[in-house]
Amino acid sequence: MKHQKIIVEAENWFKQHGWKPFPFQKETWNAWLNGKHGLLNAPTGSGKTFALWVPIALSLKHYPGKTRSENTGVKAIWITPLRALSLEIAQATREFAQGLELDIEVGIRTGDTSQKERAAQRRKMPDLLITTPESLHLLLSSKNYEKQFRNCRAIVADEWHELLGSKRGVQTELALSRLKTLCKDLRIWGISATIGNLEQAREVLLGPGSTALENSVMIKAELRKKIKVSSIIPEAMEKFPWRGHLGIHLLDEVIPILKASRSTLLFTNTRAQCEIWFQAILSKYPEFAGEIAMHHGSINKETRLWVEQAIRNDSLKAVVCTSSLDLGVDFAPVETIIQIGGPKGVARFLQRAGRSGHQPGKESKIWFLPTHAIELIEASALKKAVKEKAVEDRTPYLLCFDVLIQYLTTLAVSDGFYPEEIYREIRSTFCYQGITEEEWQWVLNFITMGSQSLREYDEYRKVEVMEDGLFKVNNRGVAMRHRLSIGTIVSDAMLTVKYMKGGYLGQIEEWFISKLQPGDVFTFAGRNLELFRIKQMQVLVKRSKKKTAKVPSWMGGRMSFSSQMSDLLRSELYLANDPGSQLSPELKALAPVFERQQRESIVPGPGEFLIETFKTREGYHAIFYPFEGRFVHEAMASLLAYRISLLDPISFSIAFNDYGFELLSDQVINIEQVIDNDLFSPSYLHSDLEKSLNATEMARRKFRDIGVISGLVFQGYPDKQLKSKHLQSSSQLFFNVFRDFEQDNLLYLQAFRETFEHSLEEGRLAQALERIRTQEVIWKNCEKPTPFSFPIITDRLREKLSSEKLSDRIRKMQIQFEK
Incomplete structure (x- = not known):
C-alpha cells in the first residue's frame, strides 16, 4: 500500500x-x-x-x-x-x-x-x-x-x-x-x-x-533516441589522402554549421588538435572572439567550470573540446555536435552524439568531419553502428593485487579486520573470485612483513597482527601516509631527453621510450637519435646517421579502434568491392580513391589480406593491411620485424595507423619468405612478443603504477610531491629486487600480465593473426605508393619536418604520385 x-x-x-x-x-x-x-x-x-x-x-x-x-x-x-x-x-x-x-x-x-x-x-x-x-x-x-x-x-x-x-x-x-x-x-x-x-x-x-x-x-530504457549522423564531405577528393592537416582544410565547411546552430561542441581526439582548431577558427573568423571557448584536461579547473556554466547559460556559440566533456556535465542547450576525426569507438561516438538534444525526446545531431579521405569509410561504418546499436564490451580487471593490498591497508588503518571474514567478502567479488588460499596468504604476509625479499626492513611492516588475530595499523605515520595515497589513478610520466654530453632536447612520454632498447634509433625534435640508456627519468641519447628510425607519438594521439569498430570498418570496406551493394554517400564520394587504389594495387575483399611493396628514395617499403587499429598494428609490426630478422639480419623503421603498418628498410624485404614461413602464425606469440617489444622494460614502467597503488612507493605529501624521477627510481629498484630474488612476487607477475593484456592487447592480436591465416595473402609489388599506403608513409615524416615543410613535401609527393 x-x-x-x-x-x-x-x-x-x-x-x-x-x-x-x-x-x-x-x-x-x-x-x-x-x-x-x-x-x-x-x-x-x-x-x-x-x-x-x-x-x-x-x-x-x-x-x-x-x-x-x-x-x-x-x-x-x-x-x-x-x-x-x-x-x-x-x-x-x-x-x-x-x-x-x-x-x-x-x-x-x-x-x-x-x-x-x-x-x-x-x-x-x-x-x-x-x-x-x-x-x-x-x-x-x-x-x-x-x-x-x-x-x-x-x-x-x-x-x-x-x-x-x-x-x-x-x-x-x-x-x-x-x-x-x-x-x-x-x-x-x-x-x-x-x-x-x-x-x-x-x-x-x-x-x-x-x-x-x-x-x-x-x-x-527503450527510448528511441533519434541520432542524425551527417558527414562533411570534401568537394574535391584527394586521391592520395593524409591526416597531417587535422581536418583544418574543411574549416570553411564548418563555419556555416556553427552559424546555423544556437550552440555547438566540436570534439577533437587530442589536446594538441583542440588547441590548433581553436586558434584556426579565431584567426580566420575573428568575429567569433568572445563567442567561442576551449575545454580540455590541461586547462585549469576555474576556466573549465566557467566554460561549463557558459554552455548552460547559452552564452557561448561553440566550444572546442576533448573527451573532457564526454561525460562531465548535464546541460540541455547544446544543439549540434561536430566530431573531428574518427572517434575510434562506437560507444564514444554515441556518448558524444548524446550531448546534443540532451533532453528526453529531442533529436541528437552529429556531424563527422574526416581528417583525411579514408576516414570517410569510418563515417560510413559509424552510421551503420548507430542504426544497429553495435557497441563495445568493457573488459573487467581480474586479480589486481595492488588494489587489494591498498584496500586491506585501508581497513587496517580504520578499525582493523579479521582475515577469515574479509576473505569471504573478497572471494565474492568478480575481480577476486579466482584468488587462491596461497595468494591470499601471500597478500597478508606482504602487508604485515613485506614480501620475502623485504622482510629485513621495518618500514614495510605496516600492519600488525593483534593477539585476537585482528589486523591493525597502529603507527600514526603509516596511517597518514596511507590515507594520502588512496586511489588508483596514477599519471603517466614524462622523461627528459638529453644528449650524453649535455644539452636538453625536450620531454617524451615514458610509454613510448620504454619499448626501445639501447642502440635503437628514434626521431625526436627533427633529429635521428640513438638511445644510449634510460637513467631514472632521463633518456640519454647521441646523434645517429642511420636513416631508419622509430617515430614517437603521445598517449592522447594513441586512441585505437575497438574490436567492434575494426569489424565494422572491414565490412564497410568490402562493400566497395561488391558491385551489387548499396553504397553510402561517404563510400560513393571515395570512388576516385578506390579507382586509383585498384589501378596501383587492389581494394581487398572479405577473404583477402593485402601486402604492398614499393621503393622510394627513403628505401624499401612493405605495407600490411589488417585493419585492426593502432594498438594491434604496433604489436604486430614489432612481432613481424622480429620474426623476419631471425630469417634475415635486417633492421626496420616501423610506422602504423588504424588501417595498417609499414616496415621500411634500406634493403629489399623478401615477402615470399614471410608468406612461406607462416610468419603471421599465432604460435609462440607470447615469447616472440616478449623478445620483440622489450616486454621487461614495458613491465618495469607498468610496475611504477602498481608500486604506487600497493603503497610500496609513497608519492609524497600534498605540498611536497615526490618528483617523478624519484618515484620511478624507487619502483625500478623494487622491480629489480623482485626480478633477481623473488620472481614469484605477485606484484611483479601482475606487471607482466597487465602489459600483455592491456597495453599490447595480446588477445586481440592472437585473434587477428588467426583471421589472417584463413585469408588469401595477396602481395602487390607496386611501382609507387598507393592511396591506402599514403597516410601511413606520410605519418613518419611528421616528426622530421615542421608543419609548413611537411605540407610542401606532401604536396610535391601527391603531384608526383598522381602522374
Whole structure:
C-alpha cells in the first residue's frame, strides 16, 4: 500500500513540472520498492537520476527507522566517476527533496570537498551522499566507519560502464563487498549507458553467484533516441589522402554549421588538435572572439567550470573540446555536435552524439568531419553502428593485487579486520573470485612483513597482527601516509631527453621510450637519435646517421579502434568491392580513391589480406593491411620485424595507423619468405612478443603504477610531491629486487600480465593473426605508393619536418604520385 502511495507522490511531483514519467522510470521505482537490485541501461539525458533517487528519497520519508540509532549516518550513497557530475546530481536531488518537502540532507564528498565540510560530515553524515570511488575508500579508512554506514539502504554506481574496465571499478567492487556485510537491507543498483556486455556488467556489480544477482533485474530504457549522423564531405577528393592537416582544410565547411546552430561542441581526439582548431577558427573568423571557448584536461579547473556554466547559460556559440566533456556535465542547450576525426569507438561516438538534444525526446545531431579521405569509410561504418546499436564490451580487471593490498591497508588503518571474514567478502567479488588460499596468504604476509625479499626492513611492516588475530595499523605515520595515497589513478610520466654530453632536447612520454632498447634509433625534435640508456627519468641519447628510425607519438594521439569498430570498418570496406551493394554517400564520394587504389594495387575483399611493396628514395617499403587499429598494428609490426630478422639480419623503421603498418628498410624485404614461413602464425606469440617489444622494460614502467597503488612507493605529501624521477627510481629498484630474488612476487607477475593484456592487447592480436591465416595473402609489388599506403608513409615524416615543410613535401609527393 505504501509502495503505491510513494509512486503516486512521485507522479504528482512530475506533473507539477509538466512532465510524465517514462515507463523505465516507473519500472525502476517498482523494482526498487520491491527490494530488487539491478542495472539500469539508459542513455545520457534520459532522466536516469530521477529513476533511482526518487524511490530512495521517498522511502526514507515513508519507512523511517524505528529508533534514533536507526536514523543516524548515511542512508544512501551515489557513486560517480566524475567530480563534475556530483554537483549536477546534488542540485537535481535537492530540488526534488524541497519540492516534496522531504526532511533529508544531501551532501557531496569528493577531492574538492573543503576541510570545513569534511569536519561537519565527521560529526553528522548527510542522508544522501554523492561521492567518488576514492572518497568512499577514504571514508572506509576512518575510525568507527561501521556506525556511519550501518543504516545505508541503497548504493547507486552511476556511469558504471566508465568504471567497469578500470581499477576504479575494482575499488568500487571492494567497497560494495564490505558494505553488503555491514548494511542489513542494502539494495545495489548500477546505471550504465549501452555497452556490449551488459549482463557481465551486472554480474561484476552485484558479485558472481550472489543472492543479490539472483534477486536482480535488468531494466532497459527503450527510448528511441533519434541520432542524425551527417558527414562533411570534401568537394574535391584527394586521391592520395593524409591526416597531417587535422581536418583544418574543411574549416570553411564548418563555419556555416556553427552559424546555423544556437550552440555547438566540436570534439577533437587530442589536446594538441583542440588547441590548433581553436586558434584556426579565431584567426580566420575573428568575429567569433568572445563567442567561442576551449575545454580540455590541461586547462585549469576555474576556466573549465566557467566554460561549463557558459554552455548552460547559452552564452557561448561553440566550444572546442576533448573527451573532457564526454561525460562531465548535464546541460540541455547544446544543439549540434561536430566530431573531428574518427572517434575510434562506437560507444564514444554515441556518448558524444548524446550531448546534443540532451533532453528526453529531442533529436541528437552529429556531424563527422574526416581528417583525411579514408576516414570517410569510418563515417560510413559509424552510421551503420548507430542504426544497429553495435557497441563495445568493457573488459573487467581480474586479480589486481595492488588494489587489494591498498584496500586491506585501508581497513587496517580504520578499525582493523579479521582475515577469515574479509576473505569471504573478497572471494565474492568478480575481480577476486579466482584468488587462491596461497595468494591470499601471500597478500597478508606482504602487508604485515613485506614480501620475502623485504622482510629485513621495518618500514614495510605496516600492519600488525593483534593477539585476537585482528589486523591493525597502529603507527600514526603509516596511517597518514596511507590515507594520502588512496586511489588508483596514477599519471603517466614524462622523461627528459638529453644528449650524453649535455644539452636538453625536450620531454617524451615514458610509454613510448620504454619499448626501445639501447642502440635503437628514434626521431625526436627533427633529429635521428640513438638511445644510449634510460637513467631514472632521463633518456640519454647521441646523434645517429642511420636513416631508419622509430617515430614517437603521445598517449592522447594513441586512441585505437575497438574490436567492434575494426569489424565494422572491414565490412564497410568490402562493400566497395561488391558491385551489387548499396553504397553510402561517404563510400560513393571515395570512388576516385578506390579507382586509383585498384589501378596501383587492389581494394581487398572479405577473404583477402593485402601486402604492398614499393621503393622510394627513403628505401624499401612493405605495407600490411589488417585493419585492426593502432594498438594491434604496433604489436604486430614489432612481432613481424622480429620474426623476419631471425630469417634475415635486417633492421626496420616501423610506422602504423588504424588501417595498417609499414616496415621500411634500406634493403629489399623478401615477402615470399614471410608468406612461406607462416610468419603471421599465432604460435609462440607470447615469447616472440616478449623478445620483440622489450616486454621487461614495458613491465618495469607498468610496475611504477602498481608500486604506487600497493603503497610500496609513497608519492609524497600534498605540498611536497615526490618528483617523478624519484618515484620511478624507487619502483625500478623494487622491480629489480623482485626480478633477481623473488620472481614469484605477485606484484611483479601482475606487471607482466597487465602489459600483455592491456597495453599490447595480446588477445586481440592472437585473434587477428588467426583471421589472417584463413585469408588469401595477396602481395602487390607496386611501382609507387598507393592511396591506402599514403597516410601511413606520410605519418613518419611528421616528426622530421615542421608543419609548413611537411605540407610542401606532401604536396610535391601527391603531384608526383598522381602522374
